[in-house]
Amino acid sequence: MSAVPTLKTTPAPTAPPESTTQHGNKAHTDGRFGYVPVQTRSDRFKSVNVADFDAVTGREAVWKLSPVAKFTDLTAGELDGSVYPISSDPVDGVTVDWVDRSDARIGTAGTPEERAAANAWSTFEKALAITVSGEEAKEITVTRADLGASPRAAHVIIEAKPFSQATVILQNTGDARLSENVEIILGESSNLTVVSVQEWNTGAVHLTNHFASVGKDARLKHVVVSLGGSIVRVNPSVRLAGSGSDTLLLGLYFADAGQHLEQQVYVFHDAPHSRSRVTYKGALQGQDARTVWIGDVLIGNKAAGTDSYEQNRNLVLSEGTRADSIPNLEIETGDIVGAGHASATGRFDDEQLFYLQSRGITEEEARRLVVRGFLTEVIQQIGSPTLEARLQETIEAELLSSASLPAAVEAR
Amino acid sequence: MSVLEIKDLHVSVQTDQGVKQILNGVNLTINEGEIHAIMGPNGSGKSTLAYTIAGHPKYHVEGGSILLDGAEVLTMTVDQRARAGLFLAMQYPVEIPGVTVTNFLRTAKTAIDGEAPAIRTWIKDVRGAMTNLRMDKSFAERNVNEGFSGGEKKRNEILQLELLKPKFAVLDETDSGLDVDALKIVSEGVNRAKENTGLGLLLITHYTRILRYIHPDFVHVFVNGRIAEQGGPELADRLEDEGYDRFLVPEIVN
Numbered sequence: 063m064s065a066v067p068t069l070k071t072t073p074a075p076t077a078p079p080e081s082t083t084q085h086g087n088k089a090h091t092d093g094r095f096g097y098v099p100v101q102t103r104s105d106r107f108k109s110v111n112v113a114d115f116d117a118v119t120g121r122e123a124v125w126k127l128s129p130v131a132k133f134t135d136l137t138a139g140e141l142d143g144s145v146y147p148i149s150s151d152p153v154d155g156v157t158v159d160w161v162d163r164s165d166a167r168i169g170t171a172g173t174p175e176e177r178a179a180a181n182a183w184s185t186f187e188k189a190l191a192i193t194v195s196g197e198e199a200k201e202i203t204v205t206r207a208d209l210g211a212s213p214r215a216a217h218v219i220i221e222a223k224p225f226s227q228a229t230v231i232l233q234n235t236g237d238a239r240l241s242e243n244v245e246i247i248l249g250e251s252s253n254l255t256v257v258s259v260q261e262w263n264t265g266a267v268h269l270t271n272h273f274a275s276v277g278k279d280a281r282l283k284h285v286v287v288s289l290g291g292s293i294v295r296v297n298p299s300v301r302l303a304g305s306g307s308d309t310l311l312l313g314l315y316f317a318d319a320g321q322h323l324e325q326q327v328y329v330f331h332d333a334p335h336s337r338s339r340v341t342y343k344g345a346l347q348g349q350d351a352r353t354v355w356i357g358d359v360l361i362g363n364k365a366a367g368t369d370s371y372e373q374n375r376n377l378v379l380s381e382g383t384r385a386d387s388i389p390n391l392e393i394e395t396g397d398i399v400g401a402g403h404a405s406a407t408g409r410f411d412d413e414q415l416f417y418l419q420s421r422g423i424t425e426e427e428a429r430r431l432v433v434r435g436f437l438t439e440v441i442q443q444i445g446s447p448t449l450e451a452r453l454q455e456t457i458e459a460e461l462l463s464s465a466s467l468p469a470a471v472e473a474r
Numbered sequence: 475m476s477v478l479e480i481k482d483l484h485v486s487v488q489t490d491q492g493v494k495q496i497l498n499g500v501n502l503t504i505n506e507g508e509i510h511a512i513m514g515p516n517g518s519g520k521s522t523l524a525y526t527i528a529g530h531p532k533y534h535v536e537g538g539s540i541l542l543d544g545a546e547v548l549t550m551t552v553d554q555r556a557r558a559g560l561f562l563a564m565q566y567p568v569e570i571p572g573v574t575v576t577n578f579l580r581t582a583k584t585a586i587d588g589e590a591p592a593i594r595t596w597i598k599d600v601r602g603a604m605t606n607l608r609m610d611k612s613f614a615e616r617n618v619n620e621g622f623s624g625g626e627k628k629r630n631e632i633l634q635l636e637l638l639k640p641k642f643a644v645l646d647e648t649d650s651g652l653d654v655d656a657l658k659i660v661s662e663g664v665n666r667a668k669e670n671t672g673l674g675l676l677l678i679t680h681y682t683r684i685l686r687y688i689h690p691d692f693v694h695v696f697v698n699g700r701i702a703e704q705g706g707p708e709l710a711d712r713l714e715d716e717g718y719d720r721f722l723v724p725e726i727v728n
């Protein structure tokens with residue numbers, strides 16, 4: 063496990079960023095000194111064209127914690143950019159259709175910073191557009207279950223028109239070798255929740271970048287739930303573009319033996335009085351269960367009066383796992399309301415198990431209790447009761463099915 | 475009438491240097507409603523006895539038996555023992571991340587009773603027990619033992635004792651690290667539990683001060699993994715005056 067914080071401030075803020083650390087066997091607080099400056103996050107090279115990127119080596123900042131050799135087909139190979147099957151029930155105020163590459167919204171929320179994303183961008187034939195209008199609250203689930211096992215490119219647009227409101231759930235199941243870009247565009251004063259649920263088949267590889275642009279006084283709740291798949295890398299990148307914009311970024315992941323679940327979260331405060339909260343929680347169980355969380359927050363020089371806080375917590379349920387947790391905070395303005403981060407990795411061990419069992423609780427129930435307690439904070443905030451209940455069950459099933467449970471604690 | 479019988483118990487642990495023998499034939503019978511104090515020097519095996527009763531996997535039973543109303547405890551899993559009516563208040567209670575005290579207590583109570591407690595009376599019981607132990611309401615929403623002070627952890631153990639209502643409880647140095655006020659509060663809790671349920675107690679301690687509040691019927695001196703001497707409450711006072719030297723001498727000669 064590692065938690066290597068970097069903190070860069072240009073220029074020095076008048077109020078030092080607050081930093082908190084809480085429970086966990088491994089927690090950190092950062093000071094203001096001794097950290098190697100990193101390249102300012104907004105200065106990273108960007109292009110929609112795959113040819114503009116060198117071949118991936120695995121040493122790049124965006125790839126250094128990913129098993130790049132296992133998906134060269136997505137970073138360097140030819141992708142199938144054709145339309146694929148989707149399913150969703152009709153919902154008033156939400157349209158779901160395929161649009162051409164010439165659609166004016168494409169490219170407005172972000173630009174790829176790495177080769178797999180650019181490869182997808184260069185290849186997709188049509189984009190799946192989910193467009194929300196109307197002020198009433200509504201929920202739509204768009205399911206992708208038939209992507210197949212050959213390498214694919216995809217592009218998704220989720221647009222919330224000004225003053226509109228909705229919850230959009232992207233439900234991902236089945237096989238996949240998918241590189242994709244998702245653009246999330248929030249008009250003024252819109253209120254959008256996007257939930258991306260990865261429950262892929264065991265062998266699936268999914269690399270996705272979610273680029274969001276949040277307009278004036280708009281609010282984006284973005285939730286990443288990664289449970290199934292061999293390699294799942296979901297990188298949300300949110301630009302708080304309008305003044306008073308607000309985002310809550312939630313993540314929930316459960317890595318089993320051999321799974322690699324990664325999320326690189328980036329919040330760019332690019333407007334005054336913007337607010338962000340990031341909470342990612344993950345559990346790891348089984349040999350070579352691996353998770354990566356990188357949380358970059360950049361408070362730009364236009365972003366006076368912002369308030370941000372990011373945290374990542376990991377719960378280790380067995381030996382043989384590795385959780386990387388790396389928060390970074392860059393502040394370019396002296397005028398901030400608050401900026402902080404926390405990162406901790408805690409372990410559920412035999413002594414805890416013994417304690418719970420000594421109170422009559424079975425081993426199975428003890429694990430369920432701990433994991434449920436740990437992840438509930440995130441699940442509860444999703445805001446979709448049906449999905450919340452289903453996820454709770456899925457996670458508990460995952461706990462039990464995991465073949466790597468250590469032998470039951472028994473006397474003699 | 476419940477009875478807990480420990481018969482010729484031999485226990486070892488696996489250490490880096492090999493197998494280490496810790497308990498060398500412990501014999502002890504505790505009847506319902508009785509209070510037995512165990513006193514003995516550091517490292518004599520008191521916690522080992524406590525953990526072995528509870529079923530900690532680290533302790534290997536080489537021989538002997540532990541019977542609860544005639545049923546062999548040693549073949550039960552840790553949670554089965556608790557459901558059979560055994561309770562261990564630990565010397566060093568463990569922190570449980572992600573699990574609130576409320577959630578933990580309800581789950582444990584449900585496991586032990588085999589059914590969920592009636593919600594209204596349960597909430598009242600928990601609140602009442604917490605008030606009696608002078609635990610602030612806010613503890614209910616905190617994670618079990620996480621960030622609790624030493625004394626708060628001990629109160630939390632006694633809170634569980636009162637709510638889970640075991641037949642027999644082993645209190646492993648529940649008094650250590652408590653100031654006088656906390657010691658009284660915790661002792662009252664133990665006495666209340668005994669009055670309410672008639673439980674039998676095995677009280678492990680180094681000091682007689684807790685015995686001023688919880689009155690033992692029997693005192694056992696524990697040395698080198700076995701009971702070296704037993705007597706009534708007066709034995710505790712004698713130990714306080716004389717220490718354990720008298721019992722340690724033969725060991726040095728050997």
Ligand SMILES: Nc1ncnc2c1ncn2[C@@H]1O[C@H](COP(=O)(O)OP(=O)(O)OP(=O)(O)O)[C@@H](O)[C@H]1O
Pocket residue numbers: 487488489494496514515516517518519520521522523532
């Ligand atoms: N896991 C272990 N590995 C090695 N030695 C152990 C282990 N557990 C216990 N012991 C040893 O067994 C002996 C008895 O330990 P135990 O904790 O039962 O003593 P105790 O009487 O409770 O002592 P104290 O009064 O300090 O609490 C000690 O010498 C201790 O170091």
Ligand SMILES: [Mg+2]
Pocket residue numbers: 520521522565646647
């Ligand atoms: Mg001890």
